[in-house]
Amino acid sequence: MSLDAIEYCQAIYDTALESVKKLTGNGRNVDDHQVIAREIAQLSTQLSAAKALQAYADQAVGKPGCDAKRLGTAADIFLAETVENFRQIANRCFQSFGLNETTLAYGGSLQTWLRQTLAESHYRTIGVDVLEDAENWQWIASSTDGEEEAEIRDSTRRFARDVVAPKAEEIHRKDLLVPESFLQQMSELGYFGMSVPVEFGGVGLSYLMMLLVTEELSSASLPAAGSIITRPEILTRALLKGGTEQQRKKWLEPIAKGEVMVGISVTEPNVGSDVASVSCRASETVLNGQRGYLINGAKAWCTFAGRANVLALLARTGEAGHKGLSLFIVEKDPFTGHVFQMNQPGGGSLQGEAIDTMGYRGMHSYVLQFDNYFVPAENLVGEEEGVGKGFYYQMNGFAIGRLQTAGRAVGLGQAALEATVKYANDRPQFGQSLASFQNTQYVIGKMFVHLEASRQLSYAAGRAMDDNDASANIMASQAKLLACRMAVNLAQQGQLLHGGWGYAEEYAISRYVADSLVLPIFEGVEPILEMKVIGRGLLAD
Numbered sequence: 126m127s128l129d130a131i132e133y134c135q136a137i138y139d140t141a142l143e144s145v146k147k148l149t150g151n152g153r154n155v156d157d158h159q160v161i162a163r164e165i166a167q168l169s170t171q172l173s174a175a176k177a178l179q180a181y182a183d184q185a186v187g188k189p190g191c192d193a194k195r196l197g198t199a200a201d202i203f204l205a206e207t208v209e210n211f212r213q214i215a216n217r218c219f220q221s222f223g224l225n226e227t228t229l230a231y232g233g234s235l236q237t238w239l240r241q242t243l244a245e246s247h248y249r250t251i252g253v254d255v256l257e258d259a260e261n262w263q264w265i266a267s268s269t270d271g272e273e274e275a276e277i278r279d280s281t282r283r284f285a286r287d288v289v290a291p292k293a294e295e296i297h298r299k300d301l302l303v304p305e306s307f308l309q310q311m312s313e314l315g316y317f318g319m320s321v322p323v324e325f326g327g328v329g330l331s332y333l334m335m336l337l338v339t340e341e342l343s344s345a346s347l348p349a350a351g352s353i354i355t356r357p358e359i360l361t362r363a364l365l366k367g368g369t370e371q372q373r374k375k376w377l378e379p380i381a382k383g384e385v386m387v388g389i390s391v392t393e394p395n396v397g398s399d400v401a402s403v404s405c406r407a408s409e410t411v412l413n414g415q416r417g418y419l420i421n422g423a424k425a426w427c428t429f430a431g432r433a434n435v436l437a438l439l440a441r442t443g444e445a446g447h448k449g450l451s452l453f454i455v456e457k458d459p460f461t462g463h464v465f466q467m468n469q470p471g472g473g474s475l476q477g478e479a480i481d482t483m484g485y486r487g488m489h490s491y492v493l494q495f496d497n498y499f500v501p502a503e504n505l506v507g508e509e510e511g512v513g514k515g516f517y518y519q520m521n522g523f524a525i526g527r528l529q530t531a532g533r534a535v536g537l538g539q540a541a542l543e544a545t546v547k548y549a550n551d552r553p554q555f556g557q558s559l560a561s562f563q564n565t566q567y568v569i570g571k572m573f574v575h576l577e578a579s580r581q582l583s584y585a586a587g588r589a590m591d592d593n594d595a596s597a598n599i600m601a602s603q604a605k606l607l608a609c610r611m612a613v614n615l616a617q618q619g620q621l622l623h624g625g626w627g628y629a630e631e632y633a634i635s636r637y638v639a640d641s642l643v644l645p646i647f648e649g650v651e652p653i654l655e656m657k658v659i660g661r662g663l664l665a666d
Contacts, residue, residue, distance in 0.1 A: 126238040127179060130204050133231055134175070134211050137224065138168050141215070144223030145664060152664030155656060161221045162660030163652060164214050169663055170582075170603040175200075175207040177581040195254050198247055199574045205242040206574075208235075245567055252570030256560045259546045277330070278337045284314060285345035293346035297636045300486045302432060302461050303349050312383025316342070316354050320361045320525065326378030327361075332525075333587040336532040340580075343536025344543075347640045348487035351533045356387040356429060358529060359522035360437040363452055367507040367518040376435075376454065386459065388433035390493060391519060392426045403450055405495065407440040412471050416502040418442070418453065419473065420495040426647075429488040430477050431460040436493075437522075438500075439515050452506040452515030455498070463489060473498040484639025523648060528590065528601040530648045531583040534608035537644070538576045538615045541637045545569065545619035548632070559622070568622060572615050579608035599662045606654055609644035616641040 145165050149155050155162045182200035185191035208231075215222060215229055288310060295301065311317065319335045321327020330338075335358075343351025357380045364373050379385040396402045405422030412419075420440055430436060436455040443449035455475075457467050463479040474496045479489040505511055506518055546569060549560040559565050586600035594600075616637040620627035627634050645651040649658055 126235065127201055127204055129235055130208050130238070131172075131176065131179070133235065134168075134172050134207060136228055137211050137215055137222075138172055140224060140228055141165060141168060141218070141222035142663060145221065148221060149664055152661040155661050155664065158221070159652075159656050161218055162664070163655040164218050165663060166603075166606070166655035166659035168211060168214060169599075169659065170607050171207045171210055173585070173600065173603050174578045174582040174607050175204045177585040178203050178578045180585075181577075181581045192254065192258075195251055196577070198251055199577050201242045202247060202251075202574050203578045205239050208239060209243070248570035248574070249563055249566040250570065251573050252566035252568070255542075255569050255573050256546055256550060256566065259543075259550055274334055274337060277334050278341060280314070281316075281338045281341040282344075284310065285341045285350060289342065289345035289350045293349055294630075294633065294636065296346065296349045296487045297484070297639075298630055300463075300489075302489065303353060303487050307350065308353070308383055308386070311350070311353065315381075317357045317383045318381025319354065320358050320365075321377050321381040322365075325373055325381065327381040331587070332528060332590040333584060336528065336583055336587045339529050339532035340536040340539070340583075343533040344540040345536075346487065347533055347537050347644075348485045351536055352485075352488065353429070355526050355529045355533075356389055356433075356437075357381075357385075359389050359519075359526050360387045360435075360454070362522040362525050363437065363506055363518040366521045367452075367511050367514055369508055369510075372454075372503075372506065372508075385434045386429065386432055388427050388430040388436045390424045390427045390430065390436045390438040390455070392424065394423050394425045394492065403439055403441055405438075405440045407442050407451060407453060407500070409442075410499070412499050418500050418502065418505070420453070420455065420498040420500055422495055424493040424495070426480070426490050427477075427493050428490045430491040430493060431462065431465050431479065431489055433457070434459055437519075439519050442515075443513050447516035448513050450515040450519075451512050452518045453500050454504040454506065455500050456504070467498075469499055471497075471499055483642070484636070485643045524598045524601055525590075526648045527605040527654075528583070528586055530644065531579070531586065531601065531604035531608040534605070534612040534641075534644050535576065535580045535583055537637055537641055538572075538579065538608070538612045541612070541615045541619045541634060541641075542569070542572050542576055544632070544634050544637065545572070545622050548619075548623055548626075548634070565622060568618055572618055575611045576615060579604070579611040582607055599659055602649065602654055602658045602662070605648060606651065606659065609641075609651070612641045612644050 145161055149158050178200045182196040185193040185196045215224055315328040316338060318327030319330040323329045339351055361380060364376060393403060393405060405424055407418040407420050410417060410419050438453045438455045439450055440453060441449050442451040457475060465477045467475040475498050476494045477491040479491050507514060549565050550558060552559040583604040586604040589597035589600050619634050620638050623632055623634050626632050629635060
């Protein structure tokens with residue numbers, strides 16, 4: 126019956142996609158139909174996740190360490206929820222999707238399957254299993270493909286839980302900078318060189334293994350571990366895509382060794398998702414006989430900009446629009462404070478001030494002001510060939526960033542689930558443990574279902590990137606969309622099960638809630654991700 130459910134959703138999606146392609150001129154007029162584009166993105170994302178979880182559940186049968194029954198039930202529940210969501214979206218967009226009653230209707234057998242599958246007792250059954258299995262999270266490792274993946278997950282988990290986790294709460298509460306000891310050990314473990322090819326001093330891991338590392342680090346601390354490795358990944362991808370051979374030799378090995386910490390500087394105080402409107406300008410000049418550029422303008426939300434040795438800066442070198450943007454490697458001294466100023470001998474300056482945030486603490490996000498800040502011409506990615514191509518180099522890196530953000534969200538969701546399970550098992554209420562109540566079991570079961578769907582969609586996207594699949598970039602965006610929404614929901618549901626203590630900093634769940642809220646914002650704020658990345662990408666096919 127699960128096959129019938131997938132075919133039902135696929136028929137609705139195929140009809141809707143073709144109709145909306147015509148409506149939007151293959152995505153060119155997507156801004157005239159923004160809500161419809163978002164709904165198409167939702168359909169595609171949910172269907173992709175349902176298929177990924179079904180495939181994993183099928184593979185789990187007979188696999189050592191896998192609870193195939195639990196996974197099969199979870200896969201069926203998520204698929205049934207997907208069918209219900211499809212009907213809701215289809216009813217909202219009935220005419221725009223070009224649907225008819227025949228396409229939307231389903232037979233009695235599918236209706237019966239939906240009612241049976243979505244029975245609240247099935248959620249509770251999963252919840253009971255997870256609550257009773259609280260001390261054994263090894264089933265997560267069984268979701269990887271082989272020994273190499275399992276090994277890197279296990280080693281990362283040990284580092285994350287033994288080294289990072291004990292300091293995570295202090296870093297959050299005191300808004301501290303990531304300890305240098307973390308950076309040193311992460312460097313030794315090769316986390317900064319995961320995407321750097323071996324010939325340039327990196328370890329050249331697969332995208333799937335990169336996801337596993339990111340997931341485990343984020344389960345200990347999203348800002349103080351999981352997010353640190355995204356910045357070098359983005360610059361690495363830009364250099365591999367458009368950098369000269371000399372630039373790759375100069376920068377990739379120090380990045381891989383953790384000798385050069387990276388910040389990404391794209392957003393501006395008045396420019397967020399509309400990257401093509403970047404106004405910070407780089408003007409050609411000659412200073413003391415050296416060709417280069419003077420950077421002038423402001424940037425915002427530049428995370429880790431204080432401690433970073435270099436900033437990957439997107440600046441305007443030409444005409445309006447994305448074709449007038451170039452990508453620069455801006456060198457600077459590292460600073461550990463919330464405020465810094467970098468003065469150059471020639472009079473240029475760079476000022477930075479950290480933005481106070483409710484969560485995601487550990488790296489600090491800065492507003493930057495560049496005043497005639499000199500950058501050598503050799504630091505323009507691609508040099509002469511790279512003029513006007515910065516937008517494309519940056520977007521190539523952002524695709525990897527979105528995949529990593531999906532992994533970060535899965536890690537945070539895992540941490541929220543584990544914390545909630547522990548609290549439910551330990552907390553006495555009305556003469557029995559909180560875990561013994563049906564509502565607790567139901568909520569835990571639902572948390573598990575949505576966490577596993579997000580995890581498997583993320584892994585599917587990672588494998589697609591490893592296989593150079595044409596759909597990989599859209600899949601990475603879908604994984605980011607689903608996983609970030611999941612992380613917010615799981616953290617908040619876990620907080621509710623903690624009751625009043627969920628609002629106290631004494632319990633880690635409050636940190637997970639605060640950190641989770643940033644996930645649907647960076648690497649593509651949710652509505653823009655749906656409309657301009659997933660929606661437009663699907664409609665342009």
